[in-house]
Amino acid sequence: MIDFRDRSVPLMNNEIMLFMSAGMLAFAMKDTTLMNGVSGFLARLAHQSFFLFALAIMVIVLGITYVGVHQIAAVGVLAMQLNAAELGMSNMALAMVLLLTWACSTALSPFSGLNLMVSRFSGISSKEAFRVMGPHLLIVSLIGFSLISLLG
Numbered sequence: 527m528i529d530f531r532d533r534s535v536p537l538m539n540n541e542i543m544l545f546m547s548a549g550m551l552a553f554a555m556k557d558t559t560l561m562n563g564v565s566g567f568l569a570r571l572a573h574q575s576f577f578l579f580a581l582a583i584m585v586i587v588l589g590i591t592y593v594g595v596h597q598i599a600a601v602g603v604l605a606m607q608l609n610a611a612e613l614g615m616s617n618m619a620l621a622m623v624l625l626l627t628w629a630c631s632t633a634l635s636p637f638s639g640l641n642l643m644v645s646r647f648s649g650i651s652s653k654e655a656f657r658v659m660g661p662h663l664l665i666v667s668l669i670g671f672s673l674i675s676l677l678g
Contacts, residue, residue: 544598552602561607572613579613580623580671587627591635601628619677626670630663 535542555561564586572579583604590600601624610620632638636652645655 544596548596548598548602551599552606555603556606561603564604565607565609568608569613572615576615576675577671580627580667580674583623584627584630584667587631588634591631591638594637597628597631597635597638600631616677619674622674622677623671626667626674630667633659633663 568579568582571582587597587600587604591597605621605624608620610617613620632640633644634656635641636656641652641655641659644659645652648655650658
């Protein structure tokens with residue numbers, strides 16, 4: 527434990543600060559007028575169709591991450607604001623939608639390390655990587671949302 531504390535924890539300072547900052551941002555935005563409006567909109571969509579709700583979550587998070595906000599902040603704000611019972615679904619289904627959204631936004635955000643690494647290794651721009659990975663992630667998302675809808 528002492529070795530872990532002395533050697534590993536100092537190497538994780540950036541990650542620790544990222545998670546703490548995202549959590550504080552999510553808590554600060556909870557119950558604001560903007561987030562109450564977003565959660566009301568998402569609740570109306572959830573009562574109409576699970577797929578519309580999941581797609582709206584995906585579009586919101588992708589839009590936010592595409593302009594440079596980290597996925598953890600966008601997903602964290604939604605996770606703190608949304609209540610699965612009010613949406614008519616299980617906590618597990620909501621968590622899985624948010625996790626799938628996080629995974630897709632990590633791959634598609636032009637500022638994420640994954641996208642930058644893929645574009646560098648393949649010799650294409652991050653916009654081109656978005657065009658290449660987009661259809662694949664759309665199919666993965668549709669399959670994932672279909673499986674999650676079975677959870678309720």
